[in-house]
Amino acid sequence: MTDRPPRFITPQGFARIRAEYEELFSVERPKIVETVSWAASLGDRSENADYLYGKKRLREIDRRLSYLAKVMKTAKVVDPARQEQRDTVRFGATVELADEEDDRRVITLVGEDESDASSGQVSWAAPIARALVGAKVGDERIVRLPSGEKSYEIMKISYPSQA
Incomplete structure (x- = not known):
């Protein structure tokens, strides 16, 4: 198995x-x-x-x-609203990133079956998501992409609020 x-x-x-x-x-x-x-x-x-x-x-x-x-x-x-460590990137986090040119983008780490890159919903198994897991605001992470390596700084981490 x-x-x-x-x-x-x-x-x-x-x-x-x-x-x-x-x-x-x-x-x-x-x-x-x-x-x-x-x-x-x-x-x-x-x-x-x-x-x-x-x-x-x-x-x-x-x-x-x-x-x-x-x-x-x-x-x-997994309900991201129940995440206790809200200062660290985990499944369900919405993360604001800045690259070397200070171009910003916002992504949310979701399940493989619900990912939609065009709306910022990125599979937690994608290279960028794997590189971000465990990061905190201010951390810099290098992502290996097909086009080469790219460096991102974590600007903001948020999770949905509990109902």
């Missing part, structure tokens, strides 16, 4: 995955099953576009449902 690191996810990320699963399972899949059933009743299936597309879409939905079920089963939900 391989030791895979935990599949961390925020409560919000887990809720989004559960909602997608419910939507696919309860709404979209039954619609497609109904369409395929109707198309099959028309007879010759070899040239029936509704039937062929429906079967293909059903396979896609089933694959996605299987993946989402696996994610939910193996996920370890």
Whole structure:
């Protein structure tokens, strides 16, 4: 058995995955099953576009449902609002960084299944996130990127407030 690191996810990320699963399972899949059933009743299936597309879409939905079920089963939900060490970069932290030219960017360390680099949501397993974990404000970290090494200074660390 391989030791895979935990599949961390925020409560919000887990809720989004559960909602997608419910939507696919309860709404979209039954619609497609109904369409395929109707198309099959028309007879010759070899040239029936509704039937062929429906079967293909059903396979896609089933694959996605299987993946989402696996994610939910193996996920370890970590609420960043409960982080006690708020002066250190950990999972769920929102970090303001400055590079050598003082260009600033803000990123939040989230689970692999909820990352979206375009909105600043970076997987905690990404090179930049791994380099930042454990850092405090004022620390400088060197990140090894495909384009080469880049140095960042941690300007600010924040976590969501507890409800």
